[in-house]
Amino acid sequence: MEHEIYMLEALKLASEAFFDGEIPVGCVIVKNNTIIGRGRNRREHSNSAIAHAEIEAIEDACRRMNSWRLLDCSMYVTLEPCPMCAGAIINARIPKIFYGAKDEKAGACGSVLNLFEERFNHRPQLVGGILRDECSAILTKFFKSLRTES
Amino acid sequence: MEHEIYMLEALKLASEAFFDGEIPVGCVIVKNNTIIGRGRNRREHSNSAIAHAEIEAIEDACRRMNSWRLLDCSMYVTLEPCPMCAGAIINARIPKIFYGAKDEKAGACGSVLNLFEERFNHRPQLVGGILRDECSAILTKFFKSLRTES
Numbered sequence: 471m472e473h474e475i476y477m478l479e480a481l482k483l484a485s486e487a488f489f490d491g492e493i494p495v496g497c498v499i500v501k502n503n504t505i506i507g508r509g510r511n512r513r514e515h516s517n518s519a520i521a522h523a524e525i526e527a528i529e530d531a532c533r534r535m536n537s538w539r540l541l542d543c544s545m546y547v548t549l550e551p552c553p554m555c556a557g558a559i560i561n562a563r564i565p566k567i568f569y570g571a572k573d574e575k576a577g578a579c580g581s582v583l584n585l586f587e588e589r590f591n592h593r594p595q596l597v598g599g600i601l602r603d604e605c606s607a608i609l610t611k612f613f614k615s616l617r618t619e620s
Numbered sequence: 621m622e623h624e625i626y627m628l629e630a631l632k633l634a635s636e637a638f639f640d641g642e643i644p645v646g647c648v649i650v651k652n653n654t655i656i657g658r659g660r661n662r663r664e665h666s667n668s669a670i671a672h673a674e675i676e677a678i679e680d681a682c683r684r685m686n687s688w689r690l691l692d693c694s695m696y697v698t699l700e701p702c703p704m705c706a707g708a709i710i711n712a713r714i715p716k717i718f719y720g721a722k723d724e725k726a727g728a729c730g731s732v733l734n735l736f737e738e739r740f741n742h743r744p745q746l747v748g749g750i751l752r753d754e755c756s757a758i759l760t761k762f763f764k765s766l767r768t769e770s
Contacts, residue, residue, distance in 0.1 A: 519688040519712035520670075520679055529670055538669040553735050554711055557704025557728070562669035575741065578707065582739050585703050589732050591725065 473568055476500055476546040477601045480570070483510035483523065484548045484608055490515060494608045497523035497547040499531040499540065499564070506543070507531025523547060524555035528562050540564045548605040550577035550598065556585040559594055566595045570605025623718055626650055626696040627751045630720070633660035633673065634698045634758055640665060644758045647673035647697040649681040649690065649714070656693070657681025673697060674705035678712050690714045698755040700727035700748065706735040710742045717744045720755025 476498055483496025487510040499507035509526025524547055531540055544566040551559060556578040559567060569579065578585045579596055586593050626648055633646025637660040649657035659676025674697055681690055694716040701709060706728040709717060719729065728735045729746055736743050
């Protein structure tokens with residue numbers, strides 16, 4: 471149940487992004503049963519290619535830990551990370567990653583490729599499919615609403 | 621000569637990082653012969669896993685362009701980008717990347733793998749080896765000085 475509880479927190483952040491007109495992706499970082507980082511997609515509003523949920527959560531957690539190394543932490547993110555975010559996870563040395571829905575077009579944790587299985591100096595544990603249906607549903611609803619509007 | 625001139629600007633930023641005790645990597649982004657983004661490594665001082673030269677330069681350029689899409693831009697970076705930065709380049713749709721030295725251990729533009737040759741929705745042009753010796757030399761000097769200190 472623990473994984474589902476944290477993924478629900480990530481889903482809350484995805485839902486904030488949804489109501490703000492952003493692709494709904496949310497992320498939390500957990501250490502010792504406490505959420506130490508939160509993030510959600512803000513690409514359109516912040517006009518920044520960097521403003522993905524995972525990056526915001528990592529920056530938040532690094533600030534709180536006062537360290538660029540997020541040892542003993544777990545990340546929960548509603549969508550499979552893209553190459554930038556999977557790379558940021560490697561750079562921050564996060565040991566465990568839990569994601570919800572697969573990203574067949576841009577996922578770098580098994581879909582297009584798996585950065586965590588390459589010859590880099592950190593290989594996180596990876597579990598996909600946590601609340602997959604809920605994490606997919608909010609994305610489907612978002613893209614459907616875009617098509618209705620246009 | 622144009623490429624060398626912009627790489628020298630990136631080297632200036634790398635040298636700032638050097639004197640600040642950071643791994644010396646610098647980056648500029650150019651559009652219409654004007655530098656629109658500058659960045660250098662600040663990982664240790666900012667205590668952030670995200671604080672690479674390319675990320676700072678992309679954020680700077682996005683702010684200035686008021687857009688997450690950096691179309692018609694070229695990036696000059698002293699070291700081959702890591703997976704996070706190569707992924708950020710893909711996300712920002714930067715069309716041309718020029719780097720100096722190879723990063724055999726963590727490079728994601730040909731060394732460990734090449735993210736720009738994968739099935740993502742953007743494939744930048746890539747040229748390595750611009751002022752390679754100068755870009756390598758500052759890194760070698762930095763790591764040598766670390767060993768002398770310790």
